[in-house]
Amino acid sequence: MKPFQRILQTLGLRRPTPTGRSRAPASASSSPALNASLQETLSRLQTSFGQSSDIVVRQWGGSGDMSGRLSLIYIEGMVNPKLLSNLTKALSEAEPRLADRSIASESVEETIQSVLPAGHLHRIETDAQLYSAILEGSAAVLVDGVPGGIAAAVPGGERRGVEEPTSQTVVRGPKEGFTEELAINLSLLRRKLRTPGLRFERRKIGRYTQTSVVIAYIDGLLDPQILEEIRTRLDAIDTDSILESGYIEEFIQDRTWSPFPTIMNTERPDTAAAALLEGLAAILVDGTPFVLLAPVTFFKFFQASEDYYQRYDISSLLRVIRLFSFFVGMLLPSLYIAVTTFHQEMLPTTLLVSLAAQREGTPLPALIEAFLMEITFEVIREAGVRMPRAIGPAISIVGALVLGQAAVQAGLVSGAMVIVVSFTAIANFVIPALNMAASIRLIRFLLMLLAGTFGLFGILIGTIPILTHVVTLRSFGVPYFTPLAPLEWNNLKDLFLRVPWRLMKSRPEAFYQQNEWRQGQGGNSGSHPGGGAG
Amino acid sequence: MNKPQIRVSQIATWMILFEIGSTTLLLQGAKAKQDAWISMLLGAAGGAALLLMYLWMYRRDPGRNLFQLLRAYFGKILGSAAGFAFVLYFSYESSRNLRDLGELTVMTLLDRTPMQVTLLLFLSVCAYVAWKGPQAAILLNTALVPSLLTSYVLLAVFIWASGLVHFEFLFPILENGWKPVVQAAFPEIVSFPFGQLVLFLVFFSLAQNGKNMTGAMLGTYVFIALFLTFLNQINFLVMGPVLAVNNTFPLWHVVQLVRFARPMRMEPLFSLVLFNGLGTKMAAFMIGALLGLENLTGVSRKMWVLPVSAAIFGMAFISPNLTHHLWLGRKSATWIWPWFQIAIPLLLFLVMLIRSKPKPAAAGTE
Numbered sequence: 001m002k003p004f005q006r007i008l009q010t011l012g013l014r015r016p017t018p019t020g021r022s023r024a025p026a027s028a029s030s031s032p033a034l035n036a037s038l039q040e041t042l043s044r045l046q047t048s049f050g051q052s053s054d055i056v057v058r059q060w061g062g063s064g065d066m067s068g069r070l071s072l073i074y075i076e077g078m079v080n081p082k083l084l085s086n087l088t089k090a091l092s093e094a095e096p097r098l099a100d101r102s103i104a105s106e107s108v109e110e111t112i113q114s115v116l117p118a119g120h121l122h123r124i125e126t127d128a129q130l131y132s133a134i135l136e137g138s139a140a141v142l143v144d145g146v147p148g149g150i151a152a153a154v155p156g157g158e159r160r161g162v163e164e165p166t167s168q169t170v171v172r173g174p175k176e177g178f179t180e181e182l183a184i185n186l187s188l189l190r191r192k193l194r195t196p197g198l199r200f201e202r203r204k205i206g207r208y209t210q211t212s213v214v215i216a217y218i219d220g221l222l223d224p225q226i227l228e229e230i231r232t233r234l235d236a237i238d239t240d241s242i243l244e245s246g247y248i249e250e251f252i253q254d255r256t257w258s259p260f261p262t263i264m265n266t267e268r269p270d271t272a273a274a275a276l277l278e279g280l281a282a283i284l285v286d287g288t289p290f291v292l293l294a295p296v297t298f299f300k301f302f303q304a305s306e307d308y309y310q311r312y313d314i315s316s317l318l319r320v321i322r323l324f325s326f327f328v329g330m331l332l333p334s335l336y337i338a339v340t341t342f343h344q345e346m347l348p349t350t351l352l353v354s355l356a357a358q359r360e361g362t363p364l365p366a367l368i369e370a371f372l373m374e375i376t377f378e379v380i381r382e383a384g385v386r387m388p389r390a391i392g393p394a395i396s397i398v399g400a401l402v403l404g405q406a407a408v409q410a411g412l413v414s415g416a417m418v419i420v421v422s423f424t425a426i427a428n429f430v431i432p433a434l435n436m437a438a439s440i441r442l443i444r445f446l447l448m449l450l451a452g453t454f455g456l457f458g459i460l461i462g463t464i465p466i467l468t469h470v471v472t473l474r475s476f477g478v479p480y481f482t483p484l485a486p487l488e489w490n491n492l493k494d495l496f497l498r499v500p501w502r503l504m505k506s507r508p509e510a511f512y513q514q515n516e517w518r519q520g521q522g523g524n525s526g527s528h529p530g531g532g533a534g
Numbered sequence: 535m536n537k538p539q540i541r542v543s544q545i546a547t548w549m550i551l552f553e554i555g556s557t558t559l560l561l562q563g564a565k566a567k568q569d570a571w572i573s574m575l576l577g578a579a580g581g582a583a584l585l586l587m588y589l590w591m592y593r594r595d596p597g598r599n600l601f602q603l604l605r606a607y608f609g610k611i612l613g614s615a616a617g618f619a620f621v622l623y624f625s626y627e628s629s630r631n632l633r634d635l636g637e638l639t640v641m642t643l644l645d646r647t648p649m650q651v652t653l654l655l656f657l658s659v660c661a662y663v664a665w666k667g668p669q670a671a672i673l674l675n676t677a678l679v680p681s682l683l684t685s686y687v688l689l690a691v692f693i694w695a696s697g698l699v700h701f702e703f704l705f706p707i708l709e710n711g712w713k714p715v716v717q718a719a720f721p722e723i724v725s726f727p728f729g730q731l732v733l734f735l736v737f738f739s740l741a742q743n744g745k746n747m748t749g750a751m752l753g754t755y756v757f758i759a760l761f762l763t764f765l766n767q768i769n770f771l772v773m774g775p776v777l778a779v780n781n782t783f784p785l786w787h788v789v790q791l792v793r794f795a796r797p798m799r800m801e802p803l804f805s806l807v808l809f810n811g812l813g814t815k816m817a818a819f820m821i822g823a824l825l826g827l828e829n830l831t832g833v834s835r836k837m838w839v840l841p842v843s844a845a846i847f848g849m850a851f852i853s854p855n856l857t858h859h860l861w862l863g864r865k866s867a868t869w870i871w872p873w874f875q876i877a878i879p880l881l882l883f884l885v886m887l888i889r890s891k892p893k894p895a896a897a898g899t900e
Contacts, residue, residue: 342643345799454655456802457643460809461655464674465662471673472666485676486544 031128036105038071038144044127045073055134058088060095070095073130074139080156083117087139087152090115098143105146112141112150120153135210155183162188165267165289167434170306177267182212182286185269189216189282192273197221203234211242212286216272221279221507226295226476230281245285245292252294254474259442261435262475264293264300271305277518278508295476297483299495301436302326307498316497323496325427330440332427333374334451334459336420337366342455358414367452369413373421374445376403381425483508539742544672546754548818549734551675551682553758555815556634557727558686559808560860561784562766565718567710567775568703571767576719578759581728584875585755587883588731589748592738594886600735601829604878606892607885614830616878621826623874624733625842628819629849630863632657635812637856638783642805653850656809660817661843665836668740668821671814678810685807686765692792692800698772721876725867727762729875730815731755736822782856820846 034041042057049055054076061069072091074084094115098108113121124130125148130140137155162184165177178185186200201215215230233252242248249263250256266272267289272282275293283292302322307315339346340355347355362369380399387395404422408415424444431437443466450458473480483491491508493499505519563570563577591603598606600620605613635656636649644652663671693699708715721729738747769784772791778784789804823842828835853859 343802346802348798454647454652455643456806457639457652457655457809460806461659464659464810464813467677468663468666468670468674471677472670479673481673481677485673486539486541487676 031126033126034124034130034148036145036147038142041142048131060091069144070098071142072139073134075134077157078137079139079154083154083156084139086117087154090117108143108146116152122151124149124151168267173306173309174270176269178269178289178291180287180289182214182284185284186214188269189272192269193276205237206242207240209241209243213248214284216276216282216284218276222281223279227281229476242285244288245290248283248285249292258473259439260470260473261439262473262480264296264433265290266293268305274305295478297478298470298480301433302431304432312498312500319496319498322430325430328427329424330444331447332424333370333420333444334447337370337448338451338455338459340366355416358416361411362414369417370448373413373417377421377425540669540672540740542741542744542747542750544676545737545741546750547679548672548675549754550758551679551811551814552818553727555727555811556631557762558765558785559634559638559783561769561778562723563718564779566715568770569708569715570770571763573715573718573723574763574766576716577723578728580720580724582755584729585731585751587879588735589751591883591886592747595891596739596744599739601826603882607882607889617826617830620874621823624819624823625845626849628816629846631812631816632846632850633859635809638805638808642786643802653847657843657847660813660820661839663817664820664824665839668737671817671821675814682807682810689789693768693772693788696792698791700771703771703774721872722867725871725875729871732875732879733819733822736825
């Protein structure tokens, strides 16, 4: 496989193994230390940021051409104005006490620390630390004549509040969704899982974006090996920018050349919390409401959080319907093509006659017809996503009336084909995970082509390699097709059916490490489950 | 990451689909007529003896597969020669399945597509599975077995519900005495399908923890033997001895007779079920050949996929037509296959009995 990888590298398809390149332009290790001269530091700051207009430097105690003794540096829009005004007030009051230049630098710092009203303070030693502190929404306090400085975290700025998730909706269940603000997302998770076992591990990825990425997991539930694997894969990312969790997903997924997603995403804190409780890890990325969940299996993409909020019998029915829809979404058009073109004998005679009568007037072979209709639908779908909200109704009129009814009346396509294509399209939306639904759409076209050329034989030729591929896939070491292959009897009860909670006393086997039982049987009786594990 | 484990139960599951393979496609025990079930049971008993022998060899030296056993006990030269013979045998079995499948496709699903095209397509699918390796084939099987077994059970229900089964076709029992029954069983039924389990000597050693291998394999074997006997007998129960014997693909024709309220044929779907069985068997033999070549030459399995596929594709066209193909199958089942299924393994068995267990010199080869 070595030469193959080299070829991919030269083609630019695979990243070279991480080198010692510096992560961020500003964080070079040779960054100058913050020395005693405030003047110098400020001029370096202005050069580094190129006189950017949003950098604010506020100074106290300056007189005439002499610059001030005390200064506060922050970036407008990155800080919370209310907290900032408290800060400035405190500094203004403290300023006279600091005016005397003979005070030792230690006691200056002490004074500042004691007067600052912010919760999170930390020392900064170098220019790089200063820059990253203010870029993260801290205000830095520097005093002339004193080396180093203090950063006070007063993060703020306008962000969307917690709203109902738009892409993963439920009828019953919590209506809050993750937001773009990492701190809010973490608190949403923490509020659902009030255990000291819930751990957040933060790191920064992206040379320019310096995006905060947090691995969340419950200690004692997540397999340490998987955690280690996630860490190494995240650390291996060497890129300019992480603007959405999709970037991370693509960098850390097990196989690049696979149509199937091996990492799940969710907008819902309850889904994420449930996943953590099953022994998965969540990866939260600042700036996006989509949280990644890993490792996942194929069947996880067909489970909705609502399955667990509704009665088990209803949920089981819905699961079966989803599975049925999965097959419909993947196979119906190709089966229709195969049966009408190659195996007419499979149809009951009356249906066959009616189909033949419909197809009599249509000019195109079934395969081309199906392709045309499918592509038309995909275009309508994409238009529906991209277009401005105001012209929504126009699309539905054009889509439903012009392309559906009129196409049949004009004799371009048969009515049965319209039914098949629309049912397939609707069935595709039943699958809760959009990325899985998208993969199925992709496969559908391949199978249609095979069915059109070889009939049922073609469908078999297409599905067996796909199935082979799926069963050999792994998500962070967990076989993708568990619990069906390899078979795990115990996990089958939460697969096609959702048995009552009473019968699901243990965690899904593929993921848990210690702490097998989630009900009764010890483990979580008494104190917090993850608390004692350390 | 940690290597995936292969469990004993998975190998047993693999055996189910492998044995069903092409067996249901053709009629077994034609000579015995309506007593085919007795022949099947006799053949299965013979096969069980062979399976016991294979399992004993595995128990004796669980770390080695067939090819490693041959080399360890027969010596390098003789063992390698026997190994290559087995590779050839496995490839040929694989090619026979391919041809079966081609004939079935031409007769049932795609009568105007040239057989070369369908064979090449199907071969590439099997080659892909073989390239992915035994682990992939086993997992694929685990995923397929439930639906295939269900299909067969449904099929039996449909046949019965359509009122096609005539139990009077069972009688008279032993109309012509024991002779034709025994002749049908030995060696034909023993070598096809039961003796083909010699292939699993290559796969037994893949299991991580083979402690309960014997029990699992024997239990599964009994189930398969009964299942196949039952399916085979359906042909006789529906069509009677004369029609069943003269039919090319009898079970497939039985399926044609199934009627629902309205005429609606389901044999194309049944063809898919048959394809799955054939493909499984073919891929299994192919993997056996590939693992053999890997063991014998030290060159990675993946490098051998293309040459072996080419050989299988070529061998699939040995017979000019279906009749010759079936005749050749029956001849080789009688004269050639017993060498690989009985003679060489028996010899190996005897050597293993006498010689002490050689040290696992090449323990890290797998």
